Amino acid sequence: MSVFLQTNLGIAILTLLESLAIIVPLLLGVAYLTWFERKVMGAIQLRKGPNVVGPFGLWQPFADAIKMMFKETIFPTGADKVLFTIAPMITFGLAVVAWAVIPVNDHWAVANINVGILYLFAISSLGVYGIIIAGWASNSKYAFLGALRSAAQMVSYEVSMGFVIVTVLICVGSLNLNDIVLAQRHIWFAIPLLPLFVIFFISGLAETNRAPFDLAEGETEIVAGFFVEYSAMTFALFFLGEYANMILISAMTTTLFLGGWLSPIPFAPFTLIPGVFWFLLKILVCLFVFVWVRATLPRFRYDQIMSLGWKVFLPISLVWLVLTAGFLEIFGMLPHA
């Protein structure tokens, strides 16, 4: 068996199984994240949330999915059909592809590559294409406005996100995600780098076009932004993509700042619990904050989003990067790989 796994075919099959082991729970997670969000928002707004389909409304995601599948996909007049269909696939595909490098436990990643964090950053910077293409291919001015807004927004917030990531890298001395988590054995980076943790999380909200930065949808001004014209499965893919991206950003936050799969309480009974459990628990906490923010904060004005990104986050993350580098250099704490 172990000999077979060394052959090309064996490696291919193993990788396929590993990918399935990530994708299937991810899809289930996405489905139940929609349920979780509606329940939590219901509780915050003193409603019940979905409670009709199944016990506690637990079958609701499947009911929604089946409804979406049986609806008709409508192509608007003058739409670029090929791009119109590709756009949701890009959005959803990228949200799934990024999971290849995320370690859910020690060395449990489909691909434990040297440039893991750069890969994540690259994939998340591609996310903007699904939205721009959707906005342009719809041949609708609302969709186009939404696409332009989100393009500008995502490019802006990526800059400060990049600086935050660089600061973490300076503290770790490696681009490998596994090493990044292991470097947090003594202290989670969320504590010494608290301001950057906050900036990263807020930028994550902006990157995923979530409230209060959901200007790309902005249903009060531009109907539903880039996906006004989408219906049925194409709409469902955008919807799933947004939620998959939320989980991805939560996983990135967990890996970079909250010690990944490491146990928060570093002694016996807690360290025996498998790392996957802690990893999922931390992701769930991040996701709860995502929903909490959406339920409580009003939407930003567009120019305020831009000035927050460029005039507040960028200078703070830059200065903090220089400070961190200087601190590590002066006290001789720079990691030497």
Add this chain to the structure above:
Amino acid sequence: MIQNLLFDLFSFILLGSAAMVVTSRNPVHAVLFLILAFINAAALFLLAGAEFLAMVLVIVYVGAVAVLFLFVVMMLDVNFAVLREGFQRYAPIGALVALILFVELALFVTGSTVAPGAAAARLFPTPDDITNSQALGSLIYTNYLPLFQLSGVILLVAMIGAIVLTHRDRKRAKRQNLDVQHARLPAETLTMVSAKLGAGAAMPQPKKETL
């Protein structure tokens, strides 16, 4: 074996999409094919073992530069009939450039080694024991630090230049000053008046517009 197959696949898509960039009638499609070409080039870098370059190519070109391209091209209303007017006139020059490029490529592809010793004479061969991002970093920040800093300064100058050329303060827009807004007190803006039933109250005049 798999590497060879993948190399063929990626280079095939790369060349195909590069051809489509030139021949697409729709400029938006052209930019999207350009992006596909970039991504396949990054995949080729990966196959060559240059994972850092591959990721940087995706982050910088695909994630930022091409987004701005796409932005501009989508906003423009390009008329191709007008663009093609000068085709006859510029055809000879274009053909010349194409010929030179073709000859260079042909020299390269046919394996005529222009400089056989070049690989051996490389100043810093890639070391085996560290990852290539570390190798690159340890060169850029030691031996090539002045050049690296200089390229940064050049980019900064270009950026400032672009801002100076395009930024105009038109003084038309009403600007929001957050500090002024935060410094306002209720007493400056709000007056409580108890109106008599049926009689109403005179509207107190605001003291000064503070915004």
